[in-house]
Amino acid sequence: MKIFHTSDWHLGQSLRGFDRYYEHQCFLDWLLAQIRTEDIDVLLVSGDIFDNANPSSASQKQLYRFLQAAREAAPHLRVVLIAGNHDSPGRLEAPSPLLARFETRVVGQTARIADGNIDLEQLIIPLHDRNDQLRAWCLAVPFLRPGDVPRIESEQDAYLAGVEALYQQALQQILLRRHPGQAIVALGHCHLEGGATSRDSERRIVVGGLEALSAGIFDKHIAYAALGHLHLPQAVGGREWVRYSGSPLPMSFAETEYPHQIVKIELDGERLQAITPLRVPRSVELLKIPAQPAPLPEVLQALQNLPYDDLSLPERQWPYLEVRVSFETPEPGARALIEEAIKHKAVRLAGIDANYRRGDGSMHIDEDSTFNDLSQLQAEDILRQHHQTQYGGPVPDDVMKAFQELLLEAEL
Structure with a gap:
């Protein structure tokens, strides 16, 4: 069985005021082509499908058009989506009855049954191959808020204990019903201990100062853990099979060097046979000019030397530009000079990173500077x-x- 793992699409995201619909569509078109080329059986999307809890109609249509096109391109394809901390669980689950007819399952939140316990059945999804043979089980756990986990009496933090208990309880249910040769794949949207974060883009999602969960919540019976939330692709906890696919686009200028990718997983019976990252082509560049903050005259010269002169290109394809300037003292006219320098360049000014030099020669960023974008702060x-x-x-x-x-x- 061949599976794609992807996450953190953030459909509807804007980068410092610039809409990114075109970039997301380029990614989805590429993903659709990869599903065909690689002959994929299952697509797993590990949360943060949308950038916010109230996505635009355009971004919702973008998702559903992709799911329709994927089903048409690969009629055997199964899709599993879970909600992330950016998603509205209820909004994501609302079309579930319709999507289920197209072999797409959505898990937005945990629910409780009459006795007050978590309904584990909604988190357990059988995965069939193109011949409708049951080949694997999916433990699909969305982003968990404190009220979404079992109430556990424990000496450790109640939330962490509840998350661990939820995974273990659902896993035990799968182990009771799976047959030999059937693999188990887990989905989660969480922050695992040891995971590397972006300084700009990822919201902190664990309360009480506890930033991370232990990778030990994923039992040895699990062949692969497909995670979402962290935008840098990475394996965690020294386990190659516990992995963040990362975001397909750089969500901020802090992520320009990330190797944005999806992950192809190949299962052989219960065993994980191979993990293959597939790099996502970048449809629009993010430029940081210069690479390190420099005095304004040097910056203006670097901007004038930019090779992006073809103004006939659609603006949606123009690179985003962050200008990095160091100042001895405030220069109120700096923005006007920068805008003049790029007036005939096919770039979009997405921010000015203003740094001020102290008397001792060290640099600092002026947090109150009007150059800085408040939306970058947590x-x-x-x-x-x-x-x-x-x-x-x-x-x-x-x-x-x-x-x-x-x-x-x-x-x-």
Whole structure:
């Protein structure tokens, strides 16, 4: 059985005000071609399908048109999608009855049965091959908020204990019904301990200061764990089979060097036979000019030397540009000079990274500079800055925990 693992599409995302519909469509067209070429049996999407809980009609149509095209291109294809922390669980699950007719399963959230326990059946999905033979089982666990996990009495953090218990309980149900030769694949949208993060793009999703879960929640019976949330492709916990596919597009300028990819998984019975990353072509470049902050005259010269002169190209294909400047003192006219330097260049100015040189020669970024984009900051970072300014000290742990819980509730 051949499976594609992908995640963190963030359909509907804009980059500093620029719509990215074209880039997402290029990725989906490429993915569709790969499904045909590689003759894939199953597509797994590990959360953050949309960039926010209230996606535009255009981004929703983009998803459903892709699912329709994928089904037409590969009538045997099975698709499993789980919700991430950016997704609205209810909105994602709403069309489930229709999607199920096209062998697409959506798991947006956990539900509870009459006795108050988690309904494990909704998390367990049998995977059939093109001959309709049951070849594997999928343990599909969406992003879990504190109220979504079993209530466990434990000396460790209640949330972490609940997540671990949920995976173990669902896995035991699969082990009771699977036959020899049938593999188990797990999906999750979470932050595992040891995972490398992007400084700009990924929301913190675990409350109480506990940033990560242990890779040990994935039992040895699981052939492959297909994870979402972290945008850098990576294996975690020293286990090649516990893996983030990463995002298919750079979500910020901090991710321009990431090897954006999807992952092809090949199963042989219960065994993982091969893991093959497939690089996603970048349809629009993200430029950081210069590579390191430089004085304004040098920056203006570098911008004038940019080779992007073909203004006949559709603007949606123009590279995004972040200009990186160092200043001795504030220069109010800097933006106008930068805009003039690129006036005849086929690039889109997506930000100015302004750095100011201290008296000792070291550099710092002016957090209050009008050049900087507030949307790049995490909500917790804004709270920390405000608290430091207002009270002259760090945010107390209990206040930060309450604030993080409010953030999660606001995303419901």
